[in-house]
Amino acid sequence: MKTKKIVAGSMPEAMTKVRHELGQNAVILHSKKVQTGGWLGFFKKPQIEVLATIDPYPHVSEKRTKPIKEKPTLRPTKGMELRPSTAKKHATEITWSNQARNQLPDWLQSVEKRLVQNGFASDQIDGVCQFLLKNWYNREKPDSSELMDWERIYFEGQLGKIPHGPAKLQHKIVVLVGPTGVGKTTTLAKLAADATVNQKQSVGFITFDTYRIGAIEQLKTYGEILDAPVMVAYSPEDVTQALEKLKDKDKVFIDTAGRNYREEGFVEELSRMLPDEKECVTYLVLSLTSKHDDMEQIYQNFRKIPINRFIFTKKDETSSYGAMFNMVDKHQLGVAYVTMGQDVPEDIVSSSTKSITNLLAQSRKLYG
Numbered sequence: 001m002k003t004k005k006i007v008a009g010s011m012p013e014a015m016t017k018v019r020h021e022l023g024q025n026a027v028i029l030h031s032k033k034v035q036t037g038g039w040l041g042f043f044k045k046p047q048i049e050v051l052a053t054i055d056p057y058p059h060v061s062e063k064r065t066k067p068i069k070e071k072p073t074l075r076p077t078k079g080m081e082l083r084p085s086t087a088k089k090h091a092t093e094i095t096w097s098n099q100a101r102n103q104l105p106d107w108l109q110s111v112e113k114r115l116v117q118n119g120f121a122s123d124q125i126d127g128v129c130q131f132l133l134k135n136w137y138n139r140e141k142p143d144s145s146e147l148m149d150w151e152r153i154y155f156e157g158q159l160g161k162i163p164h165g166p167a168k169l170q171h172k173i174v175v176l177v178g179p180t181g182v183g184k185t186t187t188l189a190k191l192a193a194d195a196t197v198n199q200k201q202s203v204g205f206i207t208f209d210t211y212r213i214g215a216i217e218q219l220k221t222y223g224e225i226l227d228a229p230v231m232v233a234y235s236p237e238d239v240t241q242a243l244e245k246l247k248d249k250d251k252v253f254i255d256t257a258g259r260n261y262r263e264e265g266f267v268e269e270l271s272r273m274l275p276d277e278k279e280c281v282t283y284l285v286l287s288l289t290s291k292h293d294d295m296e297q298i299y300q301n302f303r304k305i306p307i308n309r310f311i312f313t314k315k316d317e318t319s320s321y322g323a324m325f326n327m328v329d330k331h332q333l334g335v336a337y338v339t340m341g342q343d344v345p346e347d348i349v350s351s352s353t354k355s356i357t358n359l360l361a362q363s364r365k366l367y368g
């Protein structure tokens with residue numbers, strides 16, 4: 001990309017110089033006030049410094065009658081919500097309007113490509129790229145370790161506003177909901193094992209999973225290992241009775257059935273079974289191997305149930321974590337835990353801004 005840095009006494013003067021150097025199709029990428037000249041720090045002159053490039057897709061004259069197909073821009077795509085917390089506010093000074101993607105510097109194009117491959121949403125990709133471009137402009141040294149640091153800063157800025165890790169620890173009842181086969185029961189066993197072994201708590205299980213053959217046995221096996229009672233609930237009344245029986249336990253873990261939650265009736269049935277939201281903490285379990293659109297669909301289908309945090313499973317089966325980031329940022333819902341294998345209890349870690357940022361930085365290893 002042909003870029004030019006120009007310093008002038010005023011913006012009109014800078015624009016004249018830019019047009020003279022780069023022609024009529026020049027666009028300003030960035031501008032800032034600078035102090036130049038002077039002696040021993042005195043008598044410095046305030047000036048305008050602009051970074052400009054040539055617009056490869058200049059505005060078409062109004063005389064043209066045929067509709068012009070819009071060239072790719074770094075704007076968010078339709079359907080993607082752009083909240084004030086997201087990228088845009090980081091780079092308000094940069095004008096992207098006619099800045100086609102393929103005219104970005106090579107290093108930025110490869111960052112963008114990698115983010116696309118890792119499943120990041122387009123508004124987030126815009127945010128990262130604008131943030132990097134702005135840093136690059138200010139520092140002018142985009143080596144790979146610096147780029148990685150800048151990306152970390154960006155992700156930390158986005159994720160740091162959302163609480164992560166186990167939610168409301170004072171809650172006695174922990175409920176896991178989610179689609180079929182994401183690892184709800186295995187994760188529940190990991191959490192119960194941690195409570196028993198590391199926190200020396202007494203635990204009990206309730207399962208609503210009366211649909212899948214072997215589901216109750218699966219939980220009973222964990223119950224036996226942990227010396228914890230397992231209650232089976234077929235109705236909301238059963239849940240009340242089971243909770244009464246387990247009232248002396250420090251923690252009660254509720255396992256729910258993996259069913260096709262695209263069918264609204266299943267979610268309604270499930271929400272009728274759950275204890276009052278004030279009494280429990282509910283995690284929506286999603287597999288990191290799912291695509292963003294699928295995760296979003298699942299999230300929307302579970303909206304009837306108040307969700308406190310996400311749990312992301314199967315980190316060991318993928319290296320793309322963009323979809324996780326999209327979900328967390330879009331819904332401003334934190335990550336309680338990430339699981340990374342089938343072994344109970346060890347393959348689980350509680351999350352923090354730092355651990356998730358590190359995970360996102362790891363995405364680059366696959367494509368970087």
Ligand SMILES: Nc1nc2c(ncn2[C@@H]2O[C@H](COP(=O)(O)OP(=O)(O)OP(=O)(O)O)[C@@H](O)[C@H]2O)c(=O)[nH]1
Nearest residue numbers: 180181182183184185186258313314339340341342
């Ligand atoms: N690789 C990997 N496998 C996992 C992880 N967590 C669970 N699994 C495996 O995923 C499979 C399904 O796990 P379950 O715990 O039965 O999943 P579920 O969500 O309870 O399934 P349903 O009750 O049928 O909806 C099992 O083979 C688990 O061992 C993980 O973090 N990584």
Ligand SMILES: [Mg+2]
Nearest residue numbers: 184185209258
């Ligand atoms: Mg299960």
